[in-house]
Amino acid sequence: MRKIILAFLAIMILNSFSVNAADVSKEQIKGLDEQVQDIKTDVIDLTADLLQLEEKLLFPSNSQFALFVSLADAEDLRLDAIQVKLENKVLAHHLYTFRELEAMQKGGVQKIYTGNIKTGEHKLVISYTAKASSGGEMKRSASYTLKKGVGPKFVEIKIGGPDAGDQGLEFKDW
Amino acid sequence: MSRIIKIIFISLFVFNASAENTIDKAPVLNDIFYGESLFYAFQDKHFDAISKLDAELGQYYALDNPSLDPFNQHINHAEFSAGSFELAYRMHQRAGRAIKAIMESSLNQEIRNEAAYRLAQIYYRKNQPGNALDILEKIQGEMAEDLRVDEIYLRAQVYISTGKFSESIELLKSIESEDKYEGYILYNLGIAYIQNGEEKKAIETLARLGVISTDDRGVLALKDKANLTLANRMLEKGSPELAKKYFSLVRLNGPFADRALLGMGWVNVSLGQFKKALVPWSILQEREITNESVQESLLGVPYAYGQLKYYGQAALSYGKAMDEFGGEIDRLQTSIKSVREGKFLSAVLQKQGERDKNWLHNLRDLQDTPETRYIMSLMASNDFQQSLKNYQDLAELRIRLSYWLATLDVYVELIEIRRKYYEPLLPVVEKQFKKLDARIRLRLSQRDRLDQRLKSLVIARRPDYLATAEERGIQDKLGKIELYLSANPQHYTDEVRERISRLKGVLHWNINKAYHERLTNAYKQMQTLDIYINKLNEAYQSFVRTRQAATQSYEGYDIPIRQLKTKIQANQVKVNGVMARQGRLIEALAVNELERRRNQLEEYQIKARFALAESYDRATKKQQKAEEEKIIQEIEKNKNLQQSSVEQPVADEIQKNDSNKAAEEVVQ
Secondary structure (H helix, E strand, O other): OHHHHHHHHHHHHHHOOOOOOOOOOHHHHHHHHHHHHHHHHHHHHHHHHHHHHHHHHHOOOOOEEEEEEEEOOOOOEEEEEEEEEEOOEEEEEEEOOHHHHHHHHOOOOEEEEEEEOOOEEEEEEEEEEEEEOOOOEEEEEEEEEEEEOOOOEEEEEEEOOOOOOOOOEEEEEO | OHHHHHHHHHHHHHHHHOOOOOOOOOOOOOOHHHHHHHHHHOOOOHHHHHHHHHHHHHHHHHOOOHHHOHHHHHHHHHHHHHHHHHHHOOOHHHHHHHHHHHHOOOOOHHHHHHHHHHHHHHHHHOOOHHHHHHHHOOOOOOOOHHHHHHHHHHHHHHHHHOOOHHHHHHHHHHOOOOOOOOOHHHHHHHHHHHHOOOHHHHHHHHHHHHOOOOOOHHHHHHHHHHHHHHHHHHHHOOOHHHHHHHHHHOOOOOOOHHHHHHHHHHHHHHOOOHHHHHHHHHHHHOOOOOOHHHHHHHHHHHHHHHHOOOHHHHHHHHHHHHHHHHHHHHHHHHHHHHHHOOHHHHHHHHOOOOOOOOHHHHHHHOOOOOOHHHHHHHHOOHHHHHHHHHHHHHHHHHHHHHHHHHHHHHHHHHHHHHHHHHHHHHHHHHHHHHHHHHHHHHHHHHHHHHHHHHHHHHHOOOHHHHOOHHHHHHHHHHHHHHHHHHHOHHHOOHHHHHHHHHHHHHHHHHHHHOHHHHHHHHHHHHHHHHHHHHHHHHHHHHHHHHHHHHHHOOOOOHHHHHHHHHHHHHHHHHHHHHHHHHHHHHHHHHHHHHHHHHHHHHHHHHHHHHHHHHHHHHHHHHHHHHHHHHHHHHHHHHHHHHHHHHHHHHHHHHHHHHHHHHHHHHHO
C-alpha cells in the first residue's frame, strides 16, 4: 500500500512539470519560427533601403545636421530632460525614460535631432535638468558655435565627465 | 526515470537562459553611429539596433579602404554585436551565419575562438548539442580570459547533452570554485553524476547546493529545484523520511513551494501521519486556486480527514472541493471560449508595448482576458514563449510596414510638390549659372597662370614679369620707337640712340631694383587672392551641390519608390499569413492546456463525488452506529431504571415496616 502511494505521489508531482501540446508538433513550431526569421531578415533589409531613401530625400548630405546626446560619467547624475535650441529656436526637447537613461549609462548614444541647416556658423544652446548623486536637482545650460560646411555635420553633446566645463557639458564634432 | 531526465533538461534550459552572456557595455566610441545602435540594443529595441548596425556595416564594407574608417576600430565588436542582437531578436539562422563568417576569417585566433564559443552557444540553445560540440572542437589554443569559465561551462553542458558525462563531470569540477556560475555548476554536476550512474555523488552534490548560502534569486530557485529533485529521488528510492527532509528545505515563497507542500503532505500520508499531512495542505489551500498543487490538495485534505475517521469533516471538505472544482471548470470553459474568440491574442498584443520581463504574468491583470493563470505552466515552456514573442514581433513588423507604406505615399506627394516648384525655376537658374560658371572658370585659370609664373620666378629670376603697367607701357613705346627708327634710319641720330638707351637703362634699373619688393608683394597679393578664390570655390561648390540637391530632390525616385512599395506589400502579405498561422498555433497550445486542466478537474470532481458519497455513508454509518449505541445505552438505562423502579416499592415497604416496628418499640 505504501509503495503504491509513493508511486502515485511521484507521478502526481511529475505531472505538474509536463506541458501538454497535443496536436501541435515540434516541427510545426520550428517551421513557423524559421518563417518568422526569414520575414524578419526581409523586413530588416527593406528597412535599410527605406532609411537610405528617407535620408537622401529628407536630409541631403549638403545640409544634413544631426545632434547626439551621451553621458560621460554614468554614476554621477540622472538626466531628466534636455532642450536643444538653434538660433534661439527650440529644435528638440526630450524627457528621458528609465530605459533610455539605462541605455545611455551603458554607453549608448541617443540621436536627438536630425535636420537640415545652411552652411556657416550657428549658435546652439543646450539646457538640461538632472538629479545629482547627492539628490539635488541641477539645471544647466551651455552654448556652442557650430560651423556647418558643405558636408553633413554631426555634433555630440556629452553630459558630465571630467572634461566637461562648469555647465557639465562637452561638445564634440564628428 | 526517463521522465525525470526530461524534466531535468527542461529546467536546465530555463536556468541556463538566465545565465546568458550579452553585450552589456559599449566600448570607448570611435564611431558615433555605432553608439546609436547600442542605444537601441540596450533598450531591447533589437529591430532598430540591427537595422542601424546593418546600415553601418554595409557602408563600412562598401568603402575602398575600410581600415581608414573610424568604424574599423569597432569592427570585431560590431560583428559580435550584430550576432548578439540577432540572437536576442530570435534570428538564430542569421546570427549563426554572421558568427561563422568571423570564425572562418583570417582574424586572430582569440577572436575566432570567441566566435566559435558564441556559435556553439547558439546551437546549444537551439537544442542542437551535436553541432555545438563540433564547433567547440574547432577552438584552438587559449580562450580570452573573460570567456574561459563560460567556455568550460558551455562545453560541460554540451557534454551532458551528448552523453559524455564523465568528461562533463571533469570539466565542471575544474570550475567548481568559480563564482560566475555559482549554483549552476553544482546543479549540472549533480545531473551529470545522476546520468553517469553515480547516485551517491549526485545526491551529495545536490545536497550541497540545497544548503548553499546566497541572495541571488536565480540561485535560490535553483536551490529549491535541487531539493525538490532530491526529494523526488528519495521517493523513488522508497525513503520517505529523507524525502520529507528535502521537501522541508524548499522555501515557502519560492517557485517550487506548492509542489513541495503537496509532496510533503503525500509523504506524511504514506507514513500514516495523517494529521501532519493536513498542515502543508492547509497552507496550500490558502494559495491560488488555479494552481494544480492547490487543486490536488483539495482532495488530499478530506482524504486525510477520512483516514482520521473524521467522516463528517471529510464530507464537508469534499463538498467544498466539488464546489471549487465546479467553479473552476466553468471558468475554464469560459476561458476556452474566450481563447477561441481571439481574446488571448488581443491581450498579448495589448501588452506589446511593455518591455517588462514579467509581461506574460501581467496578462492576467487585463480585464476580459481568458484565465491566463491556467496556462502559466505552458507559458513557462520555451516553445510557447518563443511563439508568443514571434507573434508580437510579427505584429510589430506589420505596424512598421504599414507606417512605411503610408510614409512612401507622403514622400510621393512631397516629391511632386518639389517638382512643381523646381522645374520652372531651374532652367532660369541654370542659364545664369552657365554665365557665371564661364566667368568663374576664366578667373580661376587666370589665377592659375599667375601662380605658375610666380613659381617660375623662384627658379629663374625674371624682373620683367613684375613690371608695372606703366613700365610695360614705356617698354612698348620704346620698342615702337626703335622699330620706327630702324625703318627710318635718317632720324636715328646718336643723340636719339643715347636717349633711348638711357631710358631703357632707367627702366631696367627701376624694374630690377624693385624686383624683390615686388616679388614679396606679388606673393602677398596671391595669398589674398587665394582667400577670395577659396570663398569663390566654396560658393561655387555649394551652388553646384544645392543645384544637384534640388534636382535630386525630385528626380530618380519614381522607380525605387514603386519597387519599395511592391516589396512592402509583398512582405505585408507574408507577415499576415505567418501571423495568422502563429496565432492559431498559440491558441491551439493554450486551448490544449486549458482542456487538459478542465479534464483533470472533471476527474477530480468525479473522485470527489464518489469520495463524498463514501464519506457520507461512513459518516451516516458512524452516526447510525452512534445512534444505535445511544439507543442501546438508552435501553440499558431504561432497563436499569425499570429494574430500579420495581425494587423501590419493596424497599419502601421494608423501610415502612422497619419504621413501624421502631415506633412500636418506642411506644412499648
